[in-house]
Amino acid sequence: MYGSTPQPSDSDRTAFRKAEKKYKLYKTTAPKSRRKQPSEVDLTEVYDFKSVLESFKQERKNPPGISELRCGLDRPVFCFEDRPGFYFIPGALSIEEQCHWVRESLTSFPQPSNRTNHNAIYGPIHDLFDAVQNKKVLVEVGSRIADTELGVHSSEGNLDACRWKFCEENVSIPKGDSCNSIAASVLLRKLRWSTLGLQFDWSKRNYDVSLPHNKIPDTLCHLAKKMAASAMPAGEEFQPEAAIVNYFGSGIPRIFTDEENAEVSPLASQFSSHEDLCFKEYIRTSRININIRQVH
Numbered sequence: 001m002y003g004s005t006p007q008p009s010d011s012d013r014t015a016f017r018k019a020e021k022k023y024k025l026y027k028t029t030a031p032k033s034r035r036k037q038p039s040e041v042d043l044t045e046v047y048d049f050k051s052v053l054e055s056f057k058q059e060r061k062n063p064p065g066i067s068e069l070r071c072g073l074d075r076p077v078f079c080f081e082d083r084p085g086f087y088f089i090p091g092a093l094s095i096e097e098q099c100h101w102v103r104e105s106l107t108s109f110p111q112p113s114n115r116t117n118h119n120a121i122y123g124p125i126h127d128l129f130d131a132v133q134n135k136k137v138l139v140e141v142g143s144r145i146a147d148t149e150l151g152v153h154s155s156e157g158n159l160d161a162c163r164w165k166f167c168e169e170n171v172s173i174p175k176g177d178s179c180n181s182i183a184a185s186v187l188l189r190k191l192r193w194s195t196l197g198l199q200f201d202w203s204k205r206n207y208d209v210s211l212p213h214n215k216i217p218d219t220l221c222h223l224a225k226k227m228a229a230s231a232m233p234a235g236e237e238f239q240p241e242a243a244i245v246n247y248f249g250s251g252i253p254r255i256f257t258d259e260e261n262a263e264v265s266p267l268a269s270q271f272s273s274h275e276d277l278c279f280k281e282y283i284r285t286s287r288i289n290i291n292i293r294q295v296h
Contacts, residue, residue: 052078053090071230087231099270102279104217105288109194109245113212116194118187122164128191131184133278136166138187140180188282189249196220196243198295207242207295216240216292224292241295248287 013021023046027036047063055061056076062068069077069087079087093101110116112124119125122138131138141163166184199211221240228238264283271280 049078049088049090069230073226073230077230085231089227092227095266095270098267101220101290102267102283102288104220105194105245105247105290106188106279106282108217109196110191111214114194114196114214115199115211117192118190122187125164125187127166128184128187129278131166132188133275134184135169136184137169137181138164138184139167141165191247193247194245196245197240198242200242200244216243220290220292239294239296240292243290243292246289246291248289250285 023041026039028039029035030037047066052063052066053076055063056068056078062078065081066078067081069079071077073089075089075091077087077089107129110125110128112126116125125138167181169183195213197213197216198207198209199213200206201208201211220243224240225238232238267283268280271277271283
């Protein structure tokens with residue numbers, strides 16, 4: 001078709017893109033049904049890390065091509081024999097540890113001076129998760145509603161650095177006011193990443209040491225060093241200098257699980273109080289990934 005972009009052939013795709021295409025969620029219309037159902041997919045080349053660990057514990061056996069790495073960690077570390085440099089640690093974090101890092105990822109890590117994907121539009125946003133719990137709305141300073149609620153005027157001071165403020169959800173909007181606003185709960189659902197430590201400049205494709213940033217928490221640094229120790233050369237220690245926290249919602253290509261084996265249930269049970277309801281609702285439909293890097 002005229003103007004269409006040519007699609008890369010399978011040989012041109014990276015290993016990641018090939019896997020993404022192979023296991024993407026495709027739906028087909030089932031015979032004698034109007035509903036589209038997920039198409040079947042061949043999982044023979046997929047490794048279930050949980051089953052690898054269970055087999056190791058029960059029979060001290062590993063699937064072909066997978067071996068245990070002898071190291072000083074208090075849990076088994078596995079590696080692919082034909083993929084040197086790749087290690088995985090099933091059950092690396094306890095339920096309590098996962099619960100802790102979920103809290104940190106939603107409350108502390110998106111805090112300025114750390115940057116998030118929201119910075120480009122709204123600037124630095126303080127206390128986003130607290131605003132979600134209190135059902136607040138982010139309103140652009142300079143509209144009549146924001147001036148009234150916040151007691152500020154758009155002509156006062158330099159508002160370029162912080163043009164948006166949280167207001168109560170039930171505030172009334174004056175008729176005819178073209179107020180720009182967005183619910184805190186929507187902002188949380190649209191949160192895609194936050195960065196800790198040295199900040200990556202996407203325009204330059206490099207880390208910019210001059211950008212303000214918060215230090216990676218000592219507890220996270222300690223955890224990263226502990227988990228990375230088995231992959232480091234003898235006598236060297238991993239140096240956590242930058243981290244990106246990814247927040248994956250339901251746009252994730254595909255997750256293979258079912259209600260009976262869903263691993264989120266034990267984690268969700270940890271958020272049992274009324275104050276934890278927002279955490280519980282979030283993790284039932286989302287996944288958080290923390291990627292820690294040594295820059296220099």
